[in-house]
Amino acid sequence: MEIATQSQALAGLRVLEYGHMVSAAYATKLLADLGADVIKVEPPSGGDRARQRGPFPRGVSDPDCSGLFLYLNTNKRGLTLDISQARGHALLRRLAERADLFVHNLPPPLMDRYGVHYEELAAGNPRLVMVSITPFGLDGPYRDYAATDLVLWNAGGVAYLNGAPEADDLPPLKAFGHQAEYQGALTAAVASLGALFGRLRTGRGQHVVVSIQEAVAAILEMTFEYWPYMHVIASRLGRRPIQPLAFLELRDGWIFACCVEEHQWQGFVELMGNPEWARLELFENRLARGENGDALTLFLQEWAKEQSVMEVYRTAQQRRIPFAPVSTMGDLLNSEHLRARGFFAVLAHPEVDGGITVPGAPYQLSRTPWAIRRPAPRLGEHTEEILTRDLGLPPAEIDALREDHVL
Amino acid sequence: MSSSAPPATSPPLAGIRVADFTWVWAGPFCTLQLAHLGAEVIRVESANRICVTRLLPPWPDGQPGINRSGYFNQYNQGKLSVALDFNRPEALAVAKDLVAHSDVVCDNFAAGVMDRLGLGYEQLRRVKPDIIMISMSGYGATGPEREFVSYGPAQVPLSGMSSLTGYAGWPPMHVGVSYGDPTAGLHGAVAVLAALLHRARTGEGQFIDLSQLETTVAVLGEGILEQVFTGQPPPRCGNRDPQMAPHGVFPCAGEQRWVALAARDDDDWRRLAAAMGMPELAADPRFASLAARKANETALEALIAEWTRTKRAEDVVALLQRAGVPAFVSMANRDLAEDAHLNQNGFFVRLEHPEVGTKLHVGVPWRMSDTPCTVQRPAPCLGQHTEEVLSRILGYSADRIAELKRAQALT
Numbered sequence: 001m002e003i004a005t006q007s008q009a010l011a012g013l014r015v016l017e018y019g020h021m022v023s024a025a026y027a028t029k030l031l032a033d034l035g036a037d038v039i040k041v042e043p044p045s046g047g048d049r050a051r052q053r054g055p056f057p058r059g060v061s062d063p064d065c066s067g068l069f070l071y072l073n074t075n076k077r078g079l080t081l082d083i084s085q086a087r088g089h090a091l092l093r094r095l096a097e098r099a100d101l102f103v104h105n106l107p108p109p110l111m112d113r114y115g116v117h118y119e120e121l122a123a124g125n126p127r128l129v130m131v132s133i134t135p136f137g138l139d140g141p142y143r144d145y146a147a148t149d150l151v152l153w154n155a156g157g158v159a160y161l162n163g164a165p166e167a168d169d170l171p172p173l174k175a176f177g178h179q180a181e182y183q184g185a186l187t188a189a190v191a192s193l194g195a196l197f198g199r200l201r202t203g204r205g206q207h208v209v210v211s212i213q214e215a216v217a218a219i220l221e222m223t224f225e226y227w228p229y230m231h232v233i234a235s236r237l238g239r240r241p242i243q244p245l246a247f248l249e250l251r252d253g254w255i256f257a258c259c260v261e262e263h264q265w266q267g268f269v270e271l272m273g274n275p276e277w278a279r280l281e282l283f284e285n286r287l288a289r290g291e292n293g294d295a296l297t298l299f300l301q302e303w304a305k306e307q308s309v310m311e312v313y314r315t316a317q318q319r320r321i322p323f324a325p326v327s328t329m330g331d332l333l334n335s336e337h338l339r340a341r342g343f344f345a346v347l348a349h350p351e352v353d354g355g356i357t358v359p360g361a362p363y364q365l366s367r368t369p370w371a372i373r374r375p376a377p378r379l380g381e382h383t384e385e386i387l388t389r390d391l392g393l394p395p396a397e398i399d400a401l402r403e404d405h406v407l
Numbered sequence: 408m409s410s411s412a413p414p415a416t417s418p419p420l421a422g423i424r425v426a427d428f429t430w431v432w433a434g435p436f437c438t439l440q441l442a443h444l445g446a447e448v449i450r451v452e453s454a455n456r457i458c459v460t461r462l463l464p465p466w467p468d469g470q471p472g473i474n475r476s477g478y479f480n481q482y483n484q485g486k487l488s489v490a491l492d493f494n495r496p497e498a499l500a501v502a503k504d505l506v507a508h509s510d511v512v513c514d515n516f517a518a519g520v521m522d523r524l525g526l527g528y529e530q531l532r533r534v535k536p537d538i539i540m541i542s543m544s545g546y547g548a549t550g551p552e553r554e555f556v557s558y559g560p561a562q563v564p565l566s567g568m569s570s571l572t573g574y575a576g577w578p579p580m581h582v583g584v585s586y587g588d589p590t591a592g593l594h595g596a597v598a599v600l601a602a603l604l605h606r607a608r609t610g611e612g613q614f615i616d617l618s619q620l621e622t623t624v625a626v627l628g629e630g631i632l633e634q635v636f637t638g639q640p641p642p643r644c645g646n647r648d649p650q651m652a653p654h655g656v657f658p659c660a661g662e663q664r665w666v667a668l669a670a671r672d673d674d675d676w677r678r679l680a681a682a683m684g685m686p687e688l689a690a691d692p693r694f695a696s697l698a699a700r701k702a703n704e705t706a707l708e709a710l711i712a713e714w715t716r717t718k719r720a721e722d723v724v725a726l727l728q729r730a731g732v733p734a735f736v737s738m739a740n741r742d743l744a745e746d747a748h749l750n751q752n753g754f755f756v757r758l759e760h761p762e763v764g765t766k767l768h769v770g771v772p773w774r775m776s777d778t779p780c781t782v783q784r785p786a787p788c789l790g791q792h793t794e795e796v797l798s799r800i801l802g803y804s805a806d807r808i809a810e811l812k813r814a815q816a817l818t
Contacts, residue, residue, distance in 0.1 A: 009601040012608075026626075030594075034601050053650065055633040055641075067632030118776070137774070140748040146733040150646060150654060154667035155735040157743050159656065161583030164574065171656035172665055172737045174646050175582035176571035182626040186593035191773040193600035194444040198419025198778045200607055206777030214754050214772035217743055219589035221432065222463060225477025227740040228767040229465035234740050235663060236583065245560055247569070247578050254579055256564040322556040324565035326579045329634035332567050332624055337552040343621050357635050362625040363541075363598040367613040368605050 008035025009368035013196070016041065016099040017076070018083070018092075018116075020049045022149075022181035023133045023212065024105040025072035027188040031101075032075035033361070033370050039095060039386055040073060040377065044080040044407060047379045048073075057352050064378045065351055071358045071376075074347065078377025079386045080407050083114050088406045094391055096121040096128055100205075101192055105133040105184075109144050118207035128205040129195045133188045137211035147212075152180035156216020161223055163236045172236065183219060184212035242286040243293040244268075247326060248304040254326035255309050257300065262286065267319035271312070272303050333357065347375040383407055418445025418780045423603065424800075426451060426502070426509040427486065428526070430458040432559060432585060433619055434515030434543050435482040436592025441511070441599065442485035443771045443780050449509075449796055450488045451502055452789055454818045461789065467763050474762040474788040481768055483786035484756065489797075490790030490818055498816040499525055504801050507534040510606075511599055515543040515591075515619075518553040528614040537612035539602045543595050547618030557619065559585030566623035571630050573643035580643075590626055591619040652700035653679070656737055657712045659720035665737035666720040668711075668727060675732050676700065682730040683714045760785040793817050 013036040017028040025040075025048065032038040042048050050072060051063035063069075079095075082088040096102050106116055111132065122128040132138065135147035136155070153159045153174050163173040188210045195208050217224070223234035244257045244265075259265040265286065269278045277283075277299050282292040289296050304312075309325045316323035325331060332338060345360035361370035387393040387401075401407045413421035423446040427438045435450075435458075442448040452458060460479040467475060489505070491498040503526070506512055512531060514521050521527050521542060528540045542548060545557020563569050563586050569579040598615045606612055624631070633641045646667075648654040653676075654669045670676040673689075673696065680688040688694055688710070693703040700707055715723055720736040727734035736742060743749060744767055756770040771780045797803040797811075811817050 009605040013604075030597050031601075053629075055629060055636050057636045059637065067636060068629045071628035071632060136748065137752050140752045142748045145728050145735070146731055147735070148651070148654075148669040148671060148733045150648070150656075150669050151667050151733045151735045154656060154665075154737040157738040157740065158583050159667065160665070160737045160739050162572075162581060164577070164580075168663065169658075170574060171646060171658070172667075173572070173574065173580060173583075174656075175586065176568060176641070176643075177627060177629055179582070179586075179626065183589070183593070186590070186597065187772050190440045190444075190593060190596045190600065191775070193597065193604065194419045194440075194780075195775060195778070197444075197600060197603055197607070198775075201413070201417075201419075201421075202415050202777065204777055206775055208776070209774045211752070211754075211772060214749070214752075214769075217738075217749070217754070218769050218772045219436075219584060219586075220740065220769070221584040221588075222460070222465065222476075222478035222481070223584070224740045224743065224769055225481050225766070226465045227744045229467050229477040229763070230469065232465065237663070247564070247580075249578070254564070254570070256561050256569070258558055258561045260558060317552075317555045320556050322558040322561050324557075324561035326564040326569050327567040328570045329567055329627075329630050329640040332631065333634060337546065337550040338621070338624075340550040341547055341618070341621070343618075343624070356632070359621070359625045359628055359631055362594045362617070362622040364547075364616040365598060365602060365613055366615070367611055368602070 007368060008371065009365055010034040010036040013037065013101070014099045015039070016095050016102045018104040018106065020105060021053070022050070022072060022178040023184040023188065024103050025050065026182060026185035027131070027133065027192065028076065028103050029072050029074060030189045031192070033372070034368070038076040040076045040078045041081050041083070041092065041095070042078060042379065044082050044380070044405060047080065051379065069376060070347060070349070070356060073376035075373050076377055077382035077386060078380060079383045080380040082406050085406050087401065087404070089115055091391070093121055093124065097124040098390065099125070099128060101196060102128060102130045103133065103188060103192060108134055108138055122205055126204055127199060129192065129199065129208065130205070131188050131192050131208045131210065133184050133210045133212065135211070136213050138209045149178045149180045150174055152212045152216060155213045156180060157220055157224070158216055161220070161234060161236055165236055165238060168237055180212050180216050183215040184210055187215040239290060239293050241290045243289040243296050244300060246297055246300065248300055250304050250307045250309050250312065253309040253328070255304070255312055256324045256326055258322045258324065259286070260322070264321045267321045268316065271315055271319060275299070275303065345372050347372065349375060380407070416778060419778050420444040420446040423447070423511065424509045425449065425511040425513060426505050428512065428514040428521070430515065431460060432482060432588035433591040434513055436589050437541070437543060437595035437599070438486065438513050439482050439484065440593065440596035443782070445780060448486040449505065449792070450483065450486050450787065451505065452488055452490055453492050454490055454789060455492055455494065457789070472762060477766065480760065480763065480766070480786040484768060484782045485784055486787055487792035487796060488787035488790055489793045492816055492818050493524060495814060495816040497811055497814050501797070501801070501811065501816065502526060503531070503534050505796070506531050506538060508800050509535065510539065510603070512538055512540040513543070513595070513599070517556065518542070518544045518546065518548045532612065537606055537610060539599060539606060539612045539615070541595055541599055541615040541617060543591055543617045543619060545619050547621065548616040559588050562587030562619055562623060566620055567627055567630060568623060571627065571641055571643060574645045575643060577643065587619045587623045591617060591622045594622040594625070647704065650697070652697060652704050653707050653711055655708055657715040659715050659723060660717055661719070664720045666715055666723045666734055667737055668732065668734040671733065673697070678730040679727065679732045682726050682732065756782045758782065758785040761788060790817070
């Protein structure tokens with residue numbers, strides 16, 4: 001693809017990543033898609049665990065075809081390196097010497113075991129910014145705790161806020177996917193670019209530590225403050241104070257009915273053809289509707305079952321009522337609006353004719369375009385190129401490293 | 408950037424000024440990141456169009472007040488507030504003047520609103536040619552639905568997140584917060600920082616069009632890809648995971664106490680079974696492999712729930728973490744506020760606020776070794792810094808400020 005890298009916002013930025021799954025990979029993907037040159041280091045045995053995760057084309061597992069990996073590693077070059085061996089670690093140091101930024105998500109016990117420490121990696125490059133994305137930080141009693149995305153989503157407090165409000169025997173419910181890791185990734189990208197901007201002034205790199213637990217606890221909307229301000233424990237249970245804010249099942253899918261302001265409710269009543277029941281005292285204002293939410297939902301659901309999602313959505317929006325369809329993945333892929341904005345991108349892939357459609361630019365920068373310059377690397381695809389061209393290793397040395405399974 | 412160089416240990420964005428026209432959550436969460444990084448963020452507000460979060464609880468003692476909301480005070484820490492009534496032409500001139508003295512402009516109105524106010528990018532670049540402006544609308548600045556109305560709770564279903572989230576066999580669900588807002592806010596901060604780095608290299612500003620919808624779809628990549636590869640979306644499956652079992656949130660002793668735990672592989676499962684005092688379960692043919700545990704997951708979950716139900720969540724976590732099994736309490740707000748680890752790591756902020764006193768707030772979710780980032784001041788009262796900003800930054804005389812006040816432009 002012929003995108004002039006120079007025209008991108010982060011052109012010339014050299015980034016090194018050692019990551020499994022989502023957090024480090026998405027943080028550096030954000031930078032790579034804006035023009036940074038990202039080298040992704042993977043262990044030779046199987047690589048990034050996202051390669052095993054899928055989803056896979058035709059459901060057939062293949063480390064070079066995992067959808068999660070292909071999505072998270074666009075625009076990167078890939079190198080395999082066993083950093084648990086001394087010579088592998090030495091090569092990691094050499095790569096760090098020529099990098100502006102090193103992002104990793106090794107948990108603290110593995111940082112210790114592999115010797116991934118800022119002082120050491122920055123010894124030959126004091127301008128290095130190193131970002132450690134950790135479950136719980138590098139200090140404190142939970143430093144070495146084991147974690148998964150589910151565990152961190154709960155540790156940060158969002159899970160406790162979600163679930164069926166009426167069924168207190170059902171557990172707090174996670175959001176789809178790896179959202180704790182995504183929040184850690186975004187926080188790490190913000191801190192990375194912030195530290196790089198600060199370096200313009202100081203001339204020095206530094207070590208930045210991100211705690212995913214903290215990144216999740218930072219997005220609790222108004223609920224965290226209910227404790228310090230009112231000594232109220234916020235949970236998913238109980239009714240919403242105002243209605244309708246409800247999922248309704250229509251004949252061809254689901255819609256989210258959302259009326260916050262009175263004029264929105266009045267518009268919705270008109271849209272439904274001014275039914276008698278809407279004039280009941282039970283529903284006279286948003287607090288009354290909240291109080292009588294169960295009855296309201298019965299009436300609304302009765303009306304809804306004959307309706308079509310797109311028709312109700314568009315009619316409501318014409319009246320400035322903020323309804324939204326409960327979009328399926330197919331709806332998004334077929335959305336005229338997203339197509340008109342050129343949102344989805346297509347990655348070339350040898351195994352998939354016509355390429356693979358993935359979410360594209362999350363923002364459009366008018367002068368410095370977001371762009372896919374290359375698809376995600378196959379395992380070890382650029383090992384030789386990086387060692388030869390970037391590090392200047394002679395072929396004999398590369399052969400020896402291969403023989404000893406360092407690569 | 409301001410003329411005098413900040414000291415070496417100042418936070419990384421010291422000297423960068425942000426004219427912040429945002430409201431509700433998405434936009435303020437973007438500028439909160441910039442404030443955390445040390446930028447001088449100046450909220451432009453109005454008593455005639457008060458930020459929604461100033462009007463929502465929680466309030467101390469349940470007493471409302473536009474400066475008393477914990478919601479507003481959380482996401483506007485470290486910022487200044489200027490009150491300007493945009494119905495007055497004098498106020499618009501002040502806003503433009505503020506932009507002329509700023510590096511970044513941020514808004515999260517629906518597409519077109521800033522243009523109609525006379526504060527669109529084309530208008531603002533005339534007063535500040537290298538300005539970086541980000542508009543964080545619900546649907547983006549282009550496309551057939553660009554003027555659609557977008558509220559936080561509706562963004563979660565719109566983005567596809569709700570269709571993938573829920574208990575097996577249940578309707579689509581929310582995720583517990585208006586998730587599109589912080590996700591958009593963080594993406595927005597990434598874009599602004601990249602644009603600042605570009606400006607430092609080239610001197611060029613630019614306009615950033617961010618769609619809250621698109622930033623949320625961006626964190627659903629594997630859902631989109633499953634549809635692309637198989638023609639089907641991933642099913643709603645509660646807390647379960649296709650490649651780990653057990654993987655869930657289990658009831659503990661007490662009112663609404665829960666523990667989240669997961670076995671990443673067979674080793675974790677063996678350790679978990681041993682920690683439960685039932686090591687024989689590891690070799691039980693119903694549970695000996697991932698495939699077997701997935702096939703018998705309901706029975707597996709029932710066994711675990713039976714074990715956790717009589718124990719304190721904290722005790723389960725301590726026991727399992729000692730065994731190396733991922734586990735944590737499903738934390739409520741009170742658990743977080745009182746958590747020894749988070750307190751010891753300095754995560755929380757305790758600053759004196761003129762109307763609510765000293766309340767605990769969530770702080771900066773990263774640590775920098777060389778240029779530490781801390782919250783420097785509590786969230787502002789509405790218009791608290793109007794005079795200061797007009798005089799210190801814009802260089803207005805006392806007479807001119809008095810004149811603007813008489814014209815009722817500063818409310």
